[in-house]
Amino acid sequence: MTSDDTPTAEPETAPKRQRSDKTLVIVSLLIAIGLVLVTRGILVSVTGDERAALPSSIESVLPVPDAEQALAQTDVFVDLASGLTGVLVIDGIEIDTVDLSEIQTESVEPGEQVAVPVVTVFEPGNYTLTYAPSPDGPIDRFGSGSHRVDVIYWPIEDGRERARVFTWFFNVV
Numbered sequence: 001m002t003s004d005d006t007p008t009a010e011p012e013t014a015p016k017r018q019r020s021d022k023t024l025v026i027v028s029l030l031i032a033i034g035l036v037l038v039t040r041g042i043l044v045s046v047t048g049d050e051r052a053a054l055p056s057s058i059e060s061v062l063p064v065p066d067a068e069q070a071l072a073q074t075d076v077f078v079d080l081a082s083g084l085t086g087v088l089v090i091d092g093i094e095i096d097t098v099d100l101s102e103i104q105t106e107s108v109e110p111g112e113q114v115a116v117p118v119v120t121v122f123e124p125g126n127y128t129l130t131y132a133p134s135p136d137g138p139i140d141r142f143g144s145g146s147h148r149v150d151v152i153y154w155p156i157e158d159g160r161e162r163a164r165v166f167t168w169f170f171n172v173v
Helices: 022-044 048-052
Strands: 058-062 067-070 076-080 084-090 093-095 097-099 120-123 128-131 145-155 164-172
Touching: 058 145, 058 164, 076 084, 076 145, 084 097, 084 120, 084 128
Parallel strands: 067 164, 097 120
Antiparallel strands: 058 076, 076 128, 084 093, 084 145, 120 128, 145 164
């Protein structure tokens, strides 16, 4: 206080800034870099059918080409483009193909099971080929190791003379 009894204003001091903890800054930067790398990895990853480089006439195949852990009883499945048919050759064995529309009889009651032979089944409405290993079929199961599948496919109206082949491999554990 001064002699005239008037209060004097104390000088205002700016609030002190806390210094950033260097460890906290470094950890935050590492987390941010990690998130950026994970996001980039997800965006550029190529898996499944995209990785397989399938021809335009084949929409998908199972097991996925170069699959490393397929099961011994896995089905072999090929989804062809509209208007195509074909056959499967598995480990050098051409599996007979039957058209699903030809084995269905008119006497089937709703809910009744239709006996399907143990061959490759072609579904004309979906243009798919499916082979399920069975003890009654030419391939009862896939043994451990690498297996080769060739799908020979062609336009239905042109016949097998205009056939093309796509080959892929998968591994059974």
